[in-house]
Every structure is written in C-alpha cells, then in structure tokens.
Amino acid sequence: MAENKMLKFVSVPRDMPEKRLATARREDFREIYAEFARDKAAEQSSRCSxxxxxxxxxxxxxxxxxxxxxxxxxxxxxxxxxxxxxATNTFPEICGRICPQDRLCEGNCVIEQSGHGTVTIGSVEKFITDTAWDEGWVQPIRPARERPESVGIIGAGPGGLAAADYLRRAGVQVTVYDRYDRVGGLMTYGIPGFKLEKEVVDRRTKQFEESGVEFVLNCKVGEDISFDAIRGKHDAVLIATGVYKSRDLPDSDHNGVVRAIDYLTASNRKNFGDDVPEYDSGELNAAGKKVVVIGGGDTAMDCVRTAIRQGAESVKCLYRRDRANMPGSQREVANAEEEGVELVWLSAPKGFECDAQGVRGVHVHRMRLGTPDATGRRMPEKIEGADYLEEADLVIKALGFEPEDLPTLWGVEGLEVTRWGTVRAEFGTGATSLDGVFAVGDIVRGASLVVWAIRDGRDSASAIVEYLDQSASAGVAAE
Known part of the structure; x- marks a missing residue:
C-alpha cells in the first residue's frame, strides 16, 4: 500500500522557515524569513488534515x-x-509574504484548534510560487483570442493589477494609469522590503508588460489627464486608487511630526536608490532620534521596524488599547519587539511638546478599557491624573487612511460616494453609479488588506467582461 503522505500533524511538529536573528536583520531591509527547502515544504504540507x-x-x-x-x-x-x-490568486508569492495568516487561513486551521499547531500555509504558498518563478513556470499571459475592447484601470496597486491580469487572460486590452513612477502602489512604496522585497513586485510588473498591459505612470487623474478623457478612450473604466488620505491628530502640524505614508515612501525610495531630499535632510529619517509611532495596525509596525533599521536611538509605539485588542498582526508585533521596539499599551496622545526646532515630546494619556462598543470591543477611557510626557525627536502618525474626495478631485459628476467618502459600488461586481465605470479595493471598502483588493479586482474584472459581452451583443442587435 502506498504511503499516506498526509495527516502527519500528530507525528510532525509545526515548523517555520528559519528567521534571521534580530541583531542581523536590524541592519538591512531584506526579508527576515528564509525560504523553505523542498523537503521541508513537503514535510510541513503533509501536516494538513x-x-x-x-x-x-x-x-x-x-x-x-x-x-x-x-x-x-x-x-x-x-x-x-x-x-x-x-488559479484563484493573482499574487500567491505576495500573499504568502504579507497576508496576516494568523488572522485568516492559519488562524482557522482545524489542527491549530485541536492543539497541534497550524499548518504553515503562508510559507508553503510563498515557496510554491517562488519555485515556479525559478523553474520558469510563470509565463506572460497569452490569451487564446484577442478582443478589440479596452479597459482603463486607474491605480496600479493589487486591486488594479489583479483586474488587469484577469482581463488580459480574457483577451481584453488593458491600460493602467498610476500617480507613481513605479507599479505596485502600497506594495512598492508603503510596505517595507523586510516584509516584501521589491524584486518580487518588479518581476510581476515585467510579466504584465510582456503580457501586453500598458502602464501610464507619473499620471495624476484630474491634473495630467481628465477622468472624462480616460472614460472616452476606453470601453470600461475601473477605479482602483486605494486610499491615501491619512487620518490626522488635532494640532499636529509641527516639525518632526510626520505621516506614516510619507515616512515609509521616503524609506522605500531611498532603498531603490532614488534621490530623496526629505530623507537626506533628516526630516523623514529616524537615524539617531527618539522615535514615537502613534497607532496599532500593521502600518504602525512597518514604521517602528523601519525606524529600527534606520538607526533610531529608541523606538516606542503608543496604542490606546491592549495587546489583545490590537488590530495588527500579532506576528508583526512579536517581530518588532524582538528587534528592540517598545510597545506602550493603553496610551493615547494628548498633544505635543515643541520648541523652535520642532517636536520634543508627546503628552500622553494613560488609558484603561471600559465597556464594549457596538462591535464588542472594549472602549478605551482616560485615567484622570495619569498623564505624562514621552520624549521624542520624531513622531510618526500611523492612524490609518481615508479616501480622497474623488468626485471633486477629478471633477466627476454623478459618481456616487458613501457617507464615509468611499465610492459606492455594487457588491460582487464593483459597478458604480456611472455606466461602464467600476470600482474595487480600498476606495470601495475602506483601508483593508491586499488579499481583499485582489479578490475585488478579480470579481470586478469578471463583471467587466460580462459588461463588454453585453455591450457587444447590443451593438450587433442595433445593426
């Protein structure tokens, strides 16, 4: 009888790829996990029940x-x-690296619930696709039949690229417009290299280019080209801009108090070898500084771990709830603490201490958790008389992102938005209030995960193909 290669979770313990020592990984922006060897990937996969x-x-x-x-x-x-x-994921090698598996697939693994330790799904996913690239199994898209219709996609982030992939496989002509000079959106300029090395994004970009996707970069809609012009040029348009407007704090317009997106973009640009005056001047550089990051999500963890690598004197993260209620990945929190970050729980900013040169500290409220809100999370409450001053030379606001006002920014009439400012789009298709205009990702659902943007992009691209088919049928009938 052939050996059963599965169900080995009782005899084979959970194992992760080797993680570089914190003392070593603090010195560079390379990914911190090694690659599984083929035998180790097979062994860990065999633990699946x-x-x-x-x-x-x-x-x-x-x-x-x-x-x-x-x-x-x-x-x-x-x-x-x-x-x-x-077959189901446009970017498995990216999801394997940056998805919060501890909250999604691995966190719901049956053998994890039974006490045997979850299957290391993300690491195996990364290994499979990295192997595919090495072996030449990943090829440019060559559709069986080219179609005459074209789709314009605004935004070269994961949602837009997932849609581009699906549309090219259907033979549709695709042009992607993006405000930045490189493809990838936050995968390129927001997520640091120690979580996602940029060569991983670059090789996908090259695959898209070889597949016939046209990229129009350094292109701001509403300035360099109008939305109406894009709409007039294409048979359908997909809005996949993401959300880039940072949530703010009152009275935070001081030298040395910066937005997370600016800070992370400057760091990533520097690692690309770009000329970054704001980094060189020290404005967006943590070297030698006492750094305080305000926020509790994955962006906050990206900021604190970047500051460590830039040579900060100290790095602290203020979060108004406790560890159990932190929205970011617990794995990222653990990595940050290993690298020397101090997490200051139940702490919220009250204001800033400044002098003529800029910020010198953050006035902090001590907090406690009170009664649950409508979602069930306990609400943080101030502890009277427990305020203190946290010294800081650089304060980074990592409070999340909100949508830009696209109808005003682009001068678009009839594009409906929700009361939160996100584009109102039909669930499952992304269809908006404008005929032939669709929207996906964070600009629809609010700041979320890369994997959700991929899901939205694929779903909407399927709906766009159906829309193009219906339009073509209507045109034939009219003739």
Missing part, C-alpha cells in the same frame, strides 16, 4: 484551494501545486 470542511479555505478572502495545493506539495507535484494556487 485534509478536512472535509476546510476552514482555512473558508476564511481566505480568495477561497484559495489550500488543502489541494498542500497535498500536491507533500506529494512533490510542485508545478501542479502552483497551477492550483495561481
């Missing part, structure tokens, strides 16, 4: 066929594993 109801798949926004590609990996059938993974 092959559940009849796979909760890992259910809790993945893309509903990836995780048990199937784990089984194929355990059997050594890596090219088939890659093909199954790629």
């Amino acid at each position: 092959q559940c009849g109801v796979p909760y890992c798949q259910t809790h993945c926004p893309l509903h990836n066929n995780i048990p199937d590609w784990l089984r194929l990996t355990a059997q050594g059938r890596l090219q088939e594993a890659y093909e199954v993974s790629q």
Whole structure:
C-alpha cells in the first residue's frame, strides 16, 4: 500500500522557515524569513488534515484551494501545486509574504484548534510560487483570442493589477494609469522590503508588460489627464486608487511630526536608490532620534521596524488599547519587539511638546478599557491624573487612511460616494453609479488588506467582461 503522505500533524511538529536573528536583520531591509527547502515544504504540507470542511479555505478572502495545493506539495507535484494556487490568486508569492495568516487561513486551521499547531500555509504558498518563478513556470499571459475592447484601470496597486491580469487572460486590452513612477502602489512604496522585497513586485510588473498591459505612470487623474478623457478612450473604466488620505491628530502640524505614508515612501525610495531630499535632510529619517509611532495596525509596525533599521536611538509605539485588542498582526508585533521596539499599551496622545526646532515630546494619556462598543470591543477611557510626557525627536502618525474626495478631485459628476467618502459600488461586481465605470479595493471598502483588493479586482474584472459581452451583443442587435 502506498504511503499516506498526509495527516502527519500528530507525528510532525509545526515548523517555520528559519528567521534571521534580530541583531542581523536590524541592519538591512531584506526579508527576515528564509525560504523553505523542498523537503521541508513537503514535510510541513503533509501536516494538513485534509478536512472535509476546510476552514482555512473558508476564511481566505480568495477561497484559495489550500488543502489541494498542500497535498500536491507533500506529494512533490510542485508545478501542479502552483497551477492550483495561481488559479484563484493573482499574487500567491505576495500573499504568502504579507497576508496576516494568523488572522485568516492559519488562524482557522482545524489542527491549530485541536492543539497541534497550524499548518504553515503562508510559507508553503510563498515557496510554491517562488519555485515556479525559478523553474520558469510563470509565463506572460497569452490569451487564446484577442478582443478589440479596452479597459482603463486607474491605480496600479493589487486591486488594479489583479483586474488587469484577469482581463488580459480574457483577451481584453488593458491600460493602467498610476500617480507613481513605479507599479505596485502600497506594495512598492508603503510596505517595507523586510516584509516584501521589491524584486518580487518588479518581476510581476515585467510579466504584465510582456503580457501586453500598458502602464501610464507619473499620471495624476484630474491634473495630467481628465477622468472624462480616460472614460472616452476606453470601453470600461475601473477605479482602483486605494486610499491615501491619512487620518490626522488635532494640532499636529509641527516639525518632526510626520505621516506614516510619507515616512515609509521616503524609506522605500531611498532603498531603490532614488534621490530623496526629505530623507537626506533628516526630516523623514529616524537615524539617531527618539522615535514615537502613534497607532496599532500593521502600518504602525512597518514604521517602528523601519525606524529600527534606520538607526533610531529608541523606538516606542503608543496604542490606546491592549495587546489583545490590537488590530495588527500579532506576528508583526512579536517581530518588532524582538528587534528592540517598545510597545506602550493603553496610551493615547494628548498633544505635543515643541520648541523652535520642532517636536520634543508627546503628552500622553494613560488609558484603561471600559465597556464594549457596538462591535464588542472594549472602549478605551482616560485615567484622570495619569498623564505624562514621552520624549521624542520624531513622531510618526500611523492612524490609518481615508479616501480622497474623488468626485471633486477629478471633477466627476454623478459618481456616487458613501457617507464615509468611499465610492459606492455594487457588491460582487464593483459597478458604480456611472455606466461602464467600476470600482474595487480600498476606495470601495475602506483601508483593508491586499488579499481583499485582489479578490475585488478579480470579481470586478469578471463583471467587466460580462459588461463588454453585453455591450457587444447590443451593438450587433442595433445593426
């Protein structure tokens, strides 16, 4: 009888790829996890219990066929594993690196619930697709039939690129417009290299270019080209701009108090080798400074870990709730603490201490958790008389992002938005109030995860193909 290569979670313990020592990884922006070896990836995949109801798949926004590609990996059938993974996910190698698996697939693994330790799904996913690139299995898109219709996509982030991939496979002509000089959106300029090395994004960009996707970069809609011009040039338009307007604090317009997006973009540009005057001047550089980051999400963790690598004297993160209620990945919190970051729980900013040169400290409220709000999370309350001053030379506001006012910014009439400022779009299709205009990702759902943007982009691209088919049928009928 052939050996059963699965169900080994009882005899094989959970293992992760080797993680570089904190003392070493503090010195550079390279990824902190090594790659699984082929045998180790097969061994860890063999721990999958092959559940009849796979909760890992259910809790993945893309509903990836995780048990199937784990089984194929355990059997050594890596090219088939890659093909199954790629069938539902445009960027498995990126999701394997940056998805909060501890809150999604791995956090809902059945053997994790039974006390055996979750399958290391993200690391295997990364291994499969990195192997596919190394072996040449990832090829430019060559649709079986080219279509005459074209779609303009505004935004070269994960939602826009996922849609571009789907549309090119359907033979649709695709042009992507983006405000930045490189493709990738926050994957390029927001997420640091120690979580996602930029070569990973660059090779996908090259694949898109070789697949016939046209990129128009350094292009601000409303300034360099009008929305109406894009709409007039294409048979359909997809808005996938993301959200870039930073949430702010009152009275925070001081030298040395900066936005997370500016800080992270400057760091990533510097690592690309770009000329970054704001970094060189010290404005967006943490070297030698006492750094305080305000916020509790993954962006805050990106900022504190970047500051460590830039040579900050000290790095502290203020968050108004406790560790259990922190919205970011617990794995990222652990990595930050290993690297020397101090997490200051139940602390909220009250104001800033400044002199003629700029910020010198943050006035901090001590907090406690009170009664739950409508979502069930306990609300933070101030502890009277427990305020103190936290010294700081650089304060980074990582409070999340909000949508820009696109109708005003672009001069678009009839594009409906919600009371939160996000574009109002139909669930599942992304159809907006304007005919032939669709919207996906954070500009619809608010600041969220890369994996959700990919899901939205793929779903909307399918709806766009259906819209183009209907338009073509209507045109034939009119003739």
